[in-house]
Amino acid sequence: MNIVVCLKQIIDYEIPPRAFRIDRQKKKPAMPDASLVIGPFDENALEVALQLREKAGGGRITAVSMGPESAIEALRKALAVTADEAVLLSDPAFSDLDPFGTARVLGAAIKKLGGADLVLTGRQSGDWDAGQVGQLLAEELGAPCVNFAFRAEPGGDGRVRLYKETPGGAEILEAGTPVVATVTNAETNQLRLAKVRDLMAANRKPVPTWSAADLGLDPAALAAGRIEVLDLYVPTYDARCEFVTGETPEDKASALARRLVELKLV
């Protein structure tokens, strides 16, 4: 089974609100020193792929990332947890694409790879939070899409069994291939840690970079976005925290209990 996992490198999503800065002119975040991480749902997608390969007793996982050159770090991390291959999609024409443009590029790359049986993405990126790319990619590939998947297993007759989180519980689904699944987090799919030995091997693996020309994409057509961001700003909140005091934790707890009763909150 050929599995493609799409990963996005994003600015650290745990930067606290008070440290978050934007450039209002460029309508972009402006924190040049912030660390870069893989979107957390993309990491879940990678873990789902690794578990599927284990359960199937074989298969090939290709990690794909569209982004600047720094995104090679995200791909190295994927190789370190034993993804088989990685491809970086990088071109000035790929910067600032909207989700439709992103899906077009990822779709073209998957076609160039010779297609995939299962394509996994996170349910949403951890920066712009659009939650569109996985589904748009399904349209680009003419494939069905299973959203909020948290686990995958080999199904009957070359199908893929997908576990989908629903508001009331879960659905177990079987999909013919190719199929796209967008992944959500669950108790079972936090990305594993890499082994030291695999880390070193990952650094030696060649990672090809494909440009718009390599993918046969016209930069002008990609640039014609379907949306326009008119403004980006930081909202403000005005909560004032009343700290409950006391000598010991027990004193503080007593003081909190009294406050909750006084305020008729319990």
Add this chain to the structure above:
Amino acid sequence: MPGIVIVATAEGQGTNPAALELLGGGAGLAKALGCPLEAVLVSGSGTDPAGPAAKLFAGGARRVYSVRHERLGNGSPEAALEALTAACRRAEPRVVLFSADRLGLEVAPRLAHRLGGSMITDAVALEVRDGDVVATRPAFGGKAMEQVAARATPQVVTVKLRALEPAALDESRSGELVEVPVDLDPGVDRVKLVERVEEAAEGPKLETARVVIGGGRGVGGAENFKQLEELARVLGAALGASRAAVDEGWVPASWQIGQTGKAIASDLYIAVGISGASQHTAGISGVKTIVAINTDPEAPIFERAHLGVVGDHKAVVPALTARLKELLGK
């Protein structure tokens, strides 16, 4: 003339409650743009669309495009996508409004792709500016807000629950009901349901509980959640968690509160060992009073909390439970 089309689903003789919010918000846009307000009604085969359509007319829709099929009753996004594509090809809308619920989350982007339109998710406000419908939405887990306009038609938008003022119902209003035939080719069913697993629900539900207690990574282990359970029993509270506690495998994913978990609107929320990442606090904006218990006085949760205790939950929570038992006579 291309209008504003809202997407509604039939629920018994009425519609999903969010449909009225979309009609309320859609009416403002339609007025400003001088275009009609219409609806697409999605129902399973058992339902008579007349009842739900009458509700949509009363809420201000002038025309209702009805798509009905047995496969639309089972929550399959593939079937809903086919049906909504057919309805929108017929309606030729300028703007399509979905609620950001499961149907909207799973179908809207693909519909926009099929119609050659644009897509904006999770809008919290809509306005008309220079003839454009501009949507405001959170990004970066709510640390920023962006305003977005469309450069391709139709403009498909999913709108967060409770972001728009619901339309007032006027039962004297009527409109035109248009049945749009949907031919759901069985081949469309490339994804087959094998089994549905219902989650056992005990105690108050997170979404509707009056008091919620949430535990995070700082709780330190599955066994430590027992102390939170004890406190929850005393307060009749529902238990929730941060994403980190779910990822650690300490609690089920259905406990997750936040942007990608459940949104709560309780009178009281007690966050224990939770740092207060924006994606977590995105799910507690409806809470009246937030209490935080955390060892780190710099934790961002204290910037959103009304009452705070700087301290170790392992000492604070049992003492709090004991003291509340006394004070409440339990």
